Amino acid sequence: MKKTKICVSDIVWIICFFSLFYIPAILFMCCRGEGESTENRTLIEKPVFSADTIDEFPSQYSAYYEDNIPFKQNLVFAYNAILFKIFNDSGVESVVLGNDGWLFYNSEAKMDGSTLTEYKRTKVYDEEELQNIINNTVAQKEYIESLGMDFVLLIVPNKEEVYSQYMPKEIKRCEGDASCDVLVERLKNAGINVVYPKELMVELAENDESVRLYRKYDTHWNALGAVVATQELERIICGKPLVAYTSYGVSEYSNIGDLSKMLNIAQLLEPEEQYIVPEYQLNDGTFYEKDNVIPKKVFLVGDSFRKQLGPFLASDFQNVEVEERSALQIEQLINSGADIVILEYAERRAEKMGEFSFQR
Amino acid sequence: MVFSSFVFLWLFFPIVFLGYYLCPNSLKNTWLLVGSLIFYAWGEPRYIILMIISIFVNYIIGIFIGTTVGSKKTVLLILGLLLNLGLLFFFKYFTFVSGLIIETFVGEAENWVPDISLPIGISFYTLQAISYLVDLYKGKYPAQKNIISLGLYISFFPQLIAGPIVRYVDINYQIQSRKYSKDQLIEGISRFSYGLGKKVILANNLGAVVDRIDTIGLDQMTGGMAWLGSICFTLQLYYDFSGYSDMAIGLGKMFGFDFKENFSFPHLSKSISEFWRRWHISLGSWFREYVYIPLGGNRKGQFRTSINLLVVFAITGIWHGANITFFIWGIFHGVLIVLERLFYRDTDKSKWNNLIGFVYAQLMVNFGLVIFRNDSLIYSLKWLERMLLPWKYAISDYNMVELIRNSDILCIIVGVALAGPLQSLYRKINTAGYVSILLTRLWQFVIVILTILILSGNTYNPFIYFQF
Numbered sequence: 001m002k003k004t005k006i007c008v009s010d011i012v013w014i015i016c017f018f019s020l021f022y023i024p025a026i027l028f029m030c031c032r033g034e035g036e037s038t039e040n041r042t043l044i045e046k047p048v049f050s051a052d053t054i055d056e057f058p059s060q061y062s063a064y065y066e067d068n069i070p071f072k073q074n075l076v077f078a079y080n081a082i083l084f085k086i087f088n089d090s091g092v093e094s095v096v097l098g099n100d101g102w103l104f105y106n107s108e109a110k111m112d113g114s115t116l117t118e119y120k121r122t123k124v125y126d127e128e129e130l131q132n133i134i135n136n137t138v139a140q141k142e143y144i145e146s147l148g149m150d151f152v153l154l155i156v157p158n159k160e161e162v163y164s165q166y167m168p169k170e171i172k173r174c175e176g177d178a179s180c181d182v183l184v185e186r187l188k189n190a191g192i193n194v195v196y197p198k199e200l201m202v203e204l205a206e207n208d209e210s211v212r213l214y215r216k217y218d219t220h221w222n223a224l225g226a227v228v229a230t231q232e233l234e235r236i237i238c239g240k241p242l243v244a245y246t247s248y249g250v251s252e253y254s255n256i257g258d259l260s261k262m263l264n265i266a267q268l269l270e271p272e273e274q275y276i277v278p279e280y281q282l283n284d285g286t287f288y289e290k291d292n293v294i295p296k297k298v299f300l301v302g303d304s305f306r307k308q309l310g311p312f313l314a315s316d317f318q319n320v321e322v323e324e325r326s327a328l329q330i331e332q333l334i335n336s337g338a339d340i341v342i343l344e345y346a347e348r349r350a351e352k353m354g355e356f357s358f359q360r
Numbered sequence: 361m362v363f364s365s366f367v368f369l370w371l372f373f374p375i376v377f378l379g380y381y382l383c384p385n386s387l388k389n390t391w392l393l394v395g396s397l398i399f400y401a402w403g404e405p406r407y408i409i410l411m412i413i414s415i416f417v418n419y420i421i422g423i424f425i426g427t428t429v430g431s432k433k434t435v436l437l438i439l440g441l442l443l444n445l446g447l448l449f450f451f452k453y454f455t456f457v458s459g460l461i462i463e464t465f466v467g468e469a470e471n472w473v474p475d476i477s478l479p480i481g482i483s484f485y486t487l488q489a490i491s492y493l494v495d496l497y498k499g500k501y502p503a504q505k506n507i508i509s510l511g512l513y514i515s516f517f518p519q520l521i522a523g524p525i526v527r528y529v530d531i532n533y534q535i536q537s538r539k540y541s542k543d544q545l546i547e548g549i550s551r552f553s554y555g556l557g558k559k560v561i562l563a564n565n566l567g568a569v570v571d572r573i574d575t576i577g578l579d580q581m582t583g584g585m586a587w588l589g590s591i592c593f594t595l596q597l598y599y600d601f602s603g604y605s606d607m608a609i610g611l612g613k614m615f616g617f618d619f620k621e622n623f624s625f626p627h628l629s630k631s632i633s634e635f636w637r638r639w640h641i642s643l644g645s646w647f648r649e650y651v652y653i654p655l656g657g658n659r660k661g662q663f664r665t666s667i668n669l670l671v672v673f674a675i676t677g678i679w680h681g682a683n684i685t686f687f688i689w690g691i692f693h694g695v696l697i698v699l700e701r702l703f704y705r706d707t708d709k710s711k712w713n714n715l716i717g718f719v720y721a722q723l724m725v726n727f728g729l730v731i732f733r734n735d736s737l738i739y740s741l742k743w744l745e746r747m748l749l750p751w752k753y754a755i756s757d758y759n760m761v762e763l764i765r766n767s768d769i770l771c772i773i774v775g776v777a778l779a780g781p782l783q784s785l786y787r788k789i790n791t792a793g794y795v796s797i798l799l800t801r802l803w804q805f806v807i808v809i810l811t812i813l814i815l816s817g818n819t820y821n822p823f824i825y826f827q828f
Contacts, residue, residue, distance in 0.1 A: 009794075010542055013801045017549045018377075020808050025374045040823040058402040062367045066819040069366050075816035082813065087766040091817050110823065122757050170761040262822040 027070035040262075043067040073264065080265045095263045101270060102166035103259035104159060105219045105348075113348030114179075119160040119167060121176040125183060125351070133183060133354040134190050141192055143358055144341045147334060149299075150193070152236060153353075154229065154344040155184065156221065156305045157198035159214040161347070162205050180347050196347075197232040204228065216272045218257030223275035226308035234316060237340060238294055293318055299336050301328055301358075302344025309344065330359055361402040362521075363607045364559050366815060372399065373611075376517075380615060389508050389535065392516065392615065399517035400480065407479035410447070415511040417443055418489045422510065425496050426503025433497060440493040448486045451479050456682035481521040483679060485514050487646055492528040494650055500529050509535045518611035522604040524622035524642035527649075531617065538616030548613030550804055555606025557807035560814050562778075563600035565771040566592045570733075572763045576756075578742050583750020584760050586743055590730050595775040597729060598627060601640065628780035630717030631704065632696040632724055643679075647672050665701070670694040680732070685740060689732045696724055 044067045047053060047060035069075070080091035090097045094109040096116070107115040117123035125133075137153065144151040160167055161178065184196045201213050213225035221229070231241035253271035260266040297319035300306055306322055314320040321336050325343075333341065345353055361368050376395040383391045401408040421440040425433055449457075455476050492513065496503055504510040513535055519526055573581065573589035581589075605622035612619045626639035636644050648657075652672045658665040670691065677690015727744060734740040746753045 009798065009801075010546060014542070014545060014549065016801075016805060017553070017808070018374075020805075020812065021369055021374050022378075024370045028370060039821060041821065054405050058361070058405060062361075062365065062402075065367050065371065066365075069370065069816065069819070072816060072819070075813055076820045079813040079817035079820075083765075083767060083817075087770070089765040089767050092820070092822060094822075120757060170759055172757060172759045172762060174757050264820070264822070 024070050028065070028068070076264050080263055081268055084263070084265055084268060090263065092263050095259050096168065096171070098163075098166040098168055100166055101216060102163060103217050103257070103263065104167060105259060107348050113346070114351070115158050115160050115348045116171065118158055118178060118180060118348065119164065120172060121174045121178060123179045124176075125179050129351065129354065130183060130186055133351065134186055136354045136356065137187060137192055138190050140343065140356065140358055149338050150237075150340045152193045152195060152233065152340060152342045153187065154233060154302070154309075154342055155180065155194065155196040155350060156229065156344065156346045157196065157201055158347045159219060159221075161198055162201045162225075163214060164202075165206070180350055183350060193236055195229065195232045195236055197229055198347075200232065201225065201228055212272070215257050215274075217255060217260035217266070217269055219259060220257075220305060221308060223308055223312075226305075226312050229309060230312040230316065233313070233342065234294070237296070296339040297321075297337060298340050298342060299323070299333055299338035300342045300344060301325055301333075302342070303346055303349070305346055306344055313342075325356065328358070328360075333358060361399050363604070363611075364556060364564075364811070364815065366819070367402070369812075369815075372402075377614065388538075389512050393508055393512045396512065396515040396517040396520060400515060400520060403480045403521070404477075410451075410479050410482075411485070411515055414444070414447065414485065414489060415507065415514050418492060418514065419504070419507045419510045422493060422496055422503045423505065425493060437493055437497045441490060444486050444489050444493075448482055451476055451482055453678075453682045484523050484525055485520065487525050487643075487650075488528070489514055491525075491646065491650060495527065495529050501532055504528075504532070516612075516617075518608040518615075518617075519619060522601065522608070523640070524605055524608060524619050525646050526619055526642070527646070530620060534617050540616050544613050544616070544618075548610045550610065550800075551606045551613065552610030553804035553807050555603045555608075555610055556811045558599040558603030558606060558778075560811040561807070562771055562775050563596050563603055564814070564818075565768055566596035566599065566775060569764050569768050569772075570596060576758055576763070578739065578746070580756045580758055581743070581746055581753065582756045582760070583746050583753050585756070585758075585763065586746035586753070587750070588760060588764070590726050590743070590747060592772065593733050594627075594726050594729050595772065595779065597732075598623075598779060599775060625780035625783065627722060627725070628718070628784075629721045629725075630714055631700050631721050632693055633700050635721055635725060636693070636697070643676070647676055651675060662702070666698045669698050669701075673697065683735060685731050685734060685737055688737060689728050692724075692728050692731065 044060065044064040046064050047057055049057050053060075076091075083089040083091045084097070088097060094106045094112075096104040096106050098104050105115050107113045108117060114123045141151040141153075157180075161180075164173070167173075180196070180198075184194050187194050204211060205213055211224060212222060213228060214221045234241045252274045254274050255266045255269040255271045257266075260269055293315070294317045296317050298313055298317045298321070300310060300313060300320065300322045301324075302309070302322075303325060306324070310320060310322040319338075321332075321338065323332060343356070361372060363369070372395075376391070379391055379395075380388060397408060397411065400411055418440065421436055421443070425436045425440070428436060455474060458474075492504075492510070495501065504513070509532075513526070513528055513531065516526075569592045570589050573585050573592075576585075602623040609619045609621070620642060622640060622642050624638040624641065626635050629635040629638055652668055655668040655671060656664055657668065660668075671694075673690045673694030674687060675690070677686045677688070677693070680686045680689070727747075730743050730747070731737065731740045734743065
């Protein structure tokens with residue numbers, strides 16, 4: 001009797017084991033590539049075999065196969081969920097798990113600027129790099145002024161700086177100045193109007209934890225963060241802020257953010273409040289018009305942070321035009337007739353300011 | 361192609377395995393040979409020609425050796441050795457040696473030295489081919505007249521790229537005729553599952569810790585980090601290599617072959633001599649049979665034995681790679697073994713002697729692997745300096761916990777436990793019962809599931825913004 005049992009279990013075991021290899025192989029043939037990818041990249045296409053591609057074909061096919069394995073999203077979710085729930089580890093190198101459920105961006109892992117090195121205070125600009133950024137920014141300022149417009153530089157602080165209290169304690173923060181503080185100081189000394197609301201944001205974040213300026217699961221600021229930046233811009237442009245962040249309420253709750261999407265475990269995270277933004281729907285190039293506000297035309301050139309900032313500027317300034325930095329055409333800027341040009345940069349990409357030009 | 365990839369697990373293996381059991385017996389070897397050549401070509405399409413040439417050359421020389429006598433037979437053997445070693449030298453060592461020569465006599469070598477990529481598995485299949493010719497020369501078996509059989513021996517995919525190094529004398533009967541059983545298949549499944557788990561769950565994660573420590577650079581490396589890195593690398597190498605051997609042995613069993621064991625808990629060793637009886641056994645026995653004994657072994661006195669050992673370990677070192685660090689690593693082990701032969705006998709089984717021997721052996725293996733891992737000897741020595749003088753290197757911009765994830769800590773604990781201690785305990789528990797078998801299989805199933813999840817995670821490469 002016992003022998004029969006073991007034989008049955010042997011057969012069952014053999015079937016179970018091989019099913020782990022044969023079922024996916026069969027599924028690959030019938031449902032490869034199904035399901036939405038959260039990788040934000042173009043998946044590898046199936047390579048064509050030919051004599052010319054014989055050297056590359058195996059690696060290309062392997063990459064294609066790995067991109068299209070059946071139920072990839074579910075498998076990756078399970079893997080990241082195990083790491084997250086059991087070990088409190090991040091399954092994606094570029095996402096750092098902070099305290100109290102906060103997620104942060106390790107931009108160095110994607111060669112996408114400096115977040116962790118800046119936070120650790122190990123990022124240091126050498127004199128040549130500083131001078132290059134300053135010289136180029138001064139040149140951009142002079143060019144804008146030659147068009148009869150004012151120039152303001154807005155540097156959006158890294159979330160890791162503003163909410164450093166939620167950064168994991170394991171990540172050592174060394175003594176020394178933040179490289180961006182040094183850069184801002186030098187830019188100001190060179191005559192650039194710089195808005196870098198780090199100190200104010202840190203103060204707000206520390207004093208009133210109920211008011212959140214950055215999204216927990218996203219690299220970006222939320223509506224309130226954008227309001228604070230708007231206030232600082234208005235302080236520079238017209239001497240006093242108009243908008244008040246306290247007037248904005250919660251519109252909805254969401255656990256979707258660029259970091260939680262990268263981690264692919266958004267559904268495991270507690271939804272956080274999203275703040276109401278002004279009535280304006282932003283599309284790049286949209287021209288906002290309003291009376292009874294600051295009678296100036298503003299042209300905002302920036303990165304993804306511009307999307308939250310644009311509507312608030314539009315609520316206070318008469319005309320606001322917004323464009324993404326890499327899509328900017330100089331004619332667009334010249335024809336806008338703007339009084340003020342705001343060049344916005346995320347802190348993590350501040351060193352790229354040395355390469356930017358309005359006149360591409 | 362590597363075993364721990366989806367293309368192998370979910371495409372190549374299912375097709376080859378199914379085809380193998382659907383094939384009539386007369387075509388099974390041909391099917392495996394075709395599969396092995398595709399497996400090889402997948403990693404190195406251009407060098408498939410080299411593999412085919414190697415099979416043909418060894419087949420023809422083997423036929424001639426088998427039908428010739430006297431000095432002609434010796435000449436043929438020498439010719440075979442020269443061809444096999446010549447190919448190995450050209451592809452593995454030519455760039456390194458010519459670079460050394462040019463740097464010594466001319467100066468800058470970068471523009472002069474050709475960049476020859478290393479054909480996958482050449483170090484392994486060359487040794488297999490040599491063992492075939494030498495044993496054939498010694499008359500241990502007749503020449504293989506079926507080129508499919510010889511081709512399968514040289515190129516059989518489970519052991520092609522990382523061993524074990526199989527000697528023809530051990531496998532020629534299996535190539536001709538194999539018996540299949542359910543028990544062998546189940547044993548193969550078990551070995552393959554454990555090997556896959558060793559490689560993907562342990563070795564890869566431990567390797568990531570070492571890489572993180574290495575990436576911060578020596579300037580930031582504290583003594584503790586240097587120790588952590590070296591311990592993780594020691595475990596990584598063991599699980600990587602023994603995991604690959606387990607997978608090879610497991611796959612072999614699934615196809616009806618029985619390969620000899622390649623590892624026997626080397627990190628339980630109490631001397632370096634014992635370590636080499638437990639570590640990469642197939643390589644050690646190959647060098648003993650085809651280098652050490654022909655050099656005279658231990659039959660020509662203490663001095664000559666010591667020289668022979670040093671020669672064997674120097675070659676063993678350089679076999680691992682064309683770099684001075686591998687040579688130094690080999691010599692380091694050779695010197696330790698010579699010293700052990702002269703001054704240390706591991707016959708004293710007292711508790712203290714065992715403990716001292718264990719600590720000594722593990723430390724030496726660990727120190728040696730620091731040299732083994734790094735391309736530069738200076739870098740290795742600086743790494744070792746941090747391990748030996750940790751108080752001089754206590755300041756860093758990094759916390760050690762920054763470089764190691766919680767799951768890595770579990771990997772290290774499990775890695776240490778599975779390197780021998782746990783199995784010693786496990787042997788004392790009765791594992792023959794039905795429940796025990798069931799639990800073991802459940803455990804193996806979980807291991808395979810986990811490896812699939814980890815491999816999926818490794819294929820996931822998200823970007824914050826859309827990358828075109």
